[in-house]
Amino acid sequence: MSARVQLASAAGAILSLPARLIEPAMSGIQRGVGIKRMPWVFLLPNLVAVILFALLPVFINVFYSMSGSDRLFPWDRPFVGGANYQSLLDCTNYLDPSTCSRDLFWRALGNTMVFVPVQVICMIAIALLTAICLNRDIVGRGFFRGIFFFPVMLSPVVVALTWQWILQRNGALNGLISAAGLTPVNWLIFPNTAFFWSVFVTVWAHMGFYTIILLAGLQAIPRDVYEAAKMDSASPWRVFTRITLPLLKPVMLVVFILAVIRSVQTFDELYVLTGGGPGSATMLMVQYIYEVGFAAQPRNFGLAAAASLFLGLALLIFTGIQMRISRGGNND
Amino acid sequence: MTDLSQAKPGLSIVEFATRRRGRKRLDWTDWLTYLYLFLGLVVMFTPVLWVAISSFKTPANLTEFPPTLLPYANQTAVVEGHDEPLPLFDVVGEDGESRRLAQLRRVGIQAQMVDPANPEERIVVPVGDATPVRQLYLATENYTNLLTSSGGQIWRYLFNSLFITVVATAITLVMNSMAAFALSKYRFRGSNIALVSILATLMIPATVVLVPTYMIVAQLGLVGNLWGVILPTVATPTGVFLLRQYMLTIPDELIEAARMDHASEWRIFWRIILPLSSPALAVVAIFSILSRWNDFLLPLVVLTRRESYTLQLALASFQTEYGVRYEILLAMTTLTALPLAFAFIFLQRYITSGIASTGIK
Numbered sequence: 034m035s036a037r038v039q040l041a042s043a044a045g046a047i048l049s050l051p052a053r054l055i056e057p058a059m060s061g062i063q064r065g066v067g068i069k070r071m072p073w074v075f076l077l078p079n080l081v082a083v084i085l086f087a088l089l090p091v092f093i094n095v096f097y098s099m100s101g102s103d104r105l106f107p108w109d110r111p112f113v114g115g116a117n118y119q120s121l122l123d124c125t126n127y128l129d130p131s132t133c134s135r136d137l138f139w140r141a142l143g144n145t146m147v148f149v150p151v152q153v154i155c156m157i158a159i160a161l162l163t164a165i166c167l168n169r170d171i172v173g174r175g176f177f178r179g180i181f182f183f184p185v186m187l188s189p190v191v192v193a194l195t196w197q198w199i200l201q202r203n204g205a206l207n208g209l210i211s212a213a214g215l216t217p218v219n220w221l222i223f224p225n226t227a228f229f230w231s232v233f234v235t236v237w238a239h240m241g242f243y244t245i246i247l248l249a250g251l252q253a254i255p256r257d258v259y260e261a262a263k264m265d266s267a268s269p270w271r272v273f274t275r276i277t278l279p280l281l282k283p284v285m286l287v288v289f290i291l292a293v294i295r296s297v298q299t300f301d302e303l304y305v306l307t308g309g310g311p312g313s314a315t316m317l318m319v320q321y322i323y324e325v326g327f328a329a330q331p332r333n334f335g336l337a338a339a340a341s342l343f344l345g346l347a348l349l350i351f352t353g354i355q356m357r358i359s360r361g362g363n364n365d
Numbered sequence: 366m367t368d369l370s371q372a373k374p375g376l377s378i379v380e381f382a383t384r385r386r387g388r389k390r391l392d393w394t395d396w397l398t399y400l401y402l403f404l405g406l407v408v409m410f411t412p413v414l415w416v417a418i419s420s421f422k423t424p425a426n427l428t429e430f431p432p433t434l435l436p437y438a439n440q441t442a443v444v445e446g447h448d449e450p451l452p453l454f455d456v457v458g459e460d461g462e463s464r465r466l467a468q469l470r471r472v473g474i475q476a477q478m479v480d481p482a483n484p485e486e487r488i489v490v491p492v493g494d495a496t497p498v499r500q501l502y503l504a505t506e507n508y509t510n511l512l513t514s515s516g517g518q519i520w521r522y523l524f525n526s527l528f529i530t531v532v533a534t535a536i537t538l539v540m541n542s543m544a545a546f547a548l549s550k551y552r553f554r555g556s557n558i559a560l561v562s563i564l565a566t567l568m569i570p571a572t573v574v575l576v577p578t579y580m581i582v583a584q585l586g587l588v589g590n591l592w593g594v595i596l597p598t599v600a601t602p603t604g605v606f607l608l609r610q611y612m613l614t615i616p617d618e619l620i621e622a623a624r625m626d627h628a629s630e631w632r633i634f635w636r637i638i639l640p641l642s643s644p645a646l647a648v649v650a651i652f653s654i655l656s657r658w659n660d661f662l663l664p665l666v667v668l669t670r671r672e673s674y675t676l677q678l679a680l681a682s683f684q685t686e687y688g689v690r691y692e693i694l695l696a697m698t699t700l701t702a703l704p705l706a707f708a709f710i711f712l713q714r715y716i717t718s719g720i721a722s723t724g725i726k
Contacts, residue, residue: 052635055631055635056629056631056632056635059629059630059631060629060631060632063629063630063631068630069553071547071551071630072547072548072551072553072556073547073553075543075544075546075547075630075634076543076544076547076548076559078540078543078544079540079541079543079544079563079600079605080544080559080562080563082540082596082599082600083562083563083566083600083602085581086578086581086596086597086598086600087566087569087574087600088562088565088566088569089577089581090569090574090577090578090581091569091573091574091577093574093577093580093581094573094574094576094577097576097577097580105579105580105583106580106583106584107580162401163401163405166398166401166402167402169394169395169398171395171398171399171402175713177402177405177406178717179709179713180405180406180409180410181405181409182713182716182717183409183706183709184409184413186655186705186706186708186709186716187413187659187702187705188658188659188661188677188701188702188705189659189661189677190661190677190680190681190701191680191698191701191702194416194680194684194694194698195412195413195415195416195698196412197684198415198416198419198691198695198698199412199415203428203429203430203432204432205415205432207430207431208430208431208432211430211431212431237408237409237412241409242720245717245720246720269394294570297570298570298572300572300661300662301661301662304661304681305681305684319572319662322572322575322576323575323662323665323666326575326576327575327579327665327666334576334580337575337576338576338577341572341573341574341575341576342573344570344572344573345569345570345573348570348573
């Protein structure tokens with residue numbers, strides 16, 4: 034037996050060792066609890082993890098939002114009732130964040146309220162356009178699909194650093210601009226341009242994901258519907274609004290809901306790209322939660338939990354509105 | 366002999382290249398489509414390409430504005446009597462003749478130069494008359510510096526990222542498929558409640574329960590520990606759902622037959638159901654690997670010690686620490702993106718079909 038085969042079989046034995054140990058243990062358990070209870074044995078690890086890290090935290094989060102001090106463990110924390118919510122909502126004028134005691138919360142909330150609709154609508158419009166182009170009978174479809182999709186695979190940190198490198202004062206974009214005879218702009222220094230590029234970069238990074246889903250939806254539309262429209266010499270625009278969009282509606286709803294849920298939770302890219310700046314111009318809710326609960330000293334877990342409940346509420350409202358709109362549309 | 370180009374007279378090269386099934390010519394919508402796709406190609410691909418090219422530039426080349434398209438470096442020459450290689454300049458003399466000189470030092474608007482052929486004689490030249498001699502140069506030392514800087518810490522970060530990704534994915538696969546097996550192949554009281562409570566966690570984004578998750582990790586004593594990032598992420602509802610839907614299509618007769626042969630339930634699961642579920646397992650594995658490798662917020666909160674940083678955390682912290690050392694930052698950005706770029710080339714089909722069928726990520 035050659036050395037390589039020996040090595041491979043040794044590696045195989047080591048890798049299968051846990052499996053070999055589990056099998057007698059599991060048949061022992063089966064003899065102990067009986068075959069009827071075996072599904073619960075199979076479910077147990079996953080259920081424990083789900084309860085410990087998803088369901089239980091929801092309830093603990095509510096308690097956090099109603100307790101004070103910077104102590105981490107719930108049993109060390111005094112109950113303060115609605116004080117955290119009161120602090121978040123304490124404003125003399127709700128239209129002016131600077132009159133609020135937690136003005137950063139209101140700025141983050143306001144930014145999120147603008148960011149989410151703008152980003153989601155831009156992203157889905159571009160993803161739909163791309164999907165339609167990729168659905169046509171063109172040369173190099175697989176190649177172009179890959180090109181539009183690959184940023185989805187990149188880590189948010191890589192995405193942010195890539196664009197930072199392009200947008201910086203002496204970056205490639207300003208190089209192109211000055212080559213065209215225009216004045217270079219320091220893109221990430223001004224609130225408006227920083228906000229624009231925040232939307233642009235997150236759309237750039239995530240649109241491929243939605244393009245793939247929409248493309249699958251488009252491919253599911255039967256070809257003969259289009260053939261029939263061609264027979265009636267319908268204009269491309271009419272085909273799009275009367276055939277493509279209505280038939281794509283279920284997929285569009287899924288895409289909208291997924292996009293909104295992720296857009297509301299945007300954090301990583303902007304944390305690295307702009308750090309929420311300039312000032313607080315691109316700070317969104319998740320970053321506020323992170324800053325208040327983890328980055329600032331002393332850590333204010335109560336406020337972070339209260340803010341994250343607002344975030345959860347916002348998610349529910351956004352999703353609810355979309356379900357409403359889509360159901361309303363089905364009636365006509 | 367038949368000449369192929371003569372086969373269809375009157376067919377130009379453009380028409381030949383763009384000829385397709387069905388219709389003969391491209392109409393305006395096709396041109397618009399190609400225009401859009403090529404614009405997309407530029408916008409989607411050049412940023413990453415630009416970072417990769419930039420990572421091969423020397424620090425001096427990186428600070429130039431406007432930036433050069435390709436990495437350049439000053440050509441240097443070893444001159445007798447000087448230990449370090451000296452940068453070369455083309456100098457236009459008063460007689461209008463160009464000479465290639467090596468620069469010793471620069472003082473204000475004057476530069477002290479020396480002719481490599483005649484190292485004894487020093488020449489003072491106005492800076493304006495000298496243009497650097499440049500050549501294409503790949504600054505691979507950016508990468509070697511990165512790998513050796515601060516005692517090879519990057520290997521530590523790489524190990525942490527790999528450990529988290531591999532272990533979390535392995536646990537996810539085993540745990541999710543166990544749950545999926547129970548929820549697809551058994552009828553028992555409470556199975557619907559279990560399924561619904563697992564799927565309900567789809568509605569609970571990790572960012573919303575960040576504080577209590579951190580508390581539970583801290584209670585388990587796992588702050589600053591790689592397991593503190595692994596455990597909260599292993600029970601993915603989408604994984605259970607996808608695997609359950611797939612296992613429902615596996616015929617129950619296989620299980621019945623195995624039970625006749627007195628196989629234990631675990632053996633049925635491990636030897637029959639798991640191998641048959643490998644396509645679904647592959648999709649779950651790819652998405653688990655992707656999200657664990659790219660994870661940022663939970664590691665940022667949990668992994669507080671420098672030794673426990675993942676590549677992503679280290680990269681983000683490099684940004685502030687090495688703020689001026691762009692060459693290191695760019696090399697590390699490229700290196701972090703590389704494994705996934707390679708994986709993508711091989712796995713694109715699985716990934717896109719996985720997304721298209723489930724909408725998971």
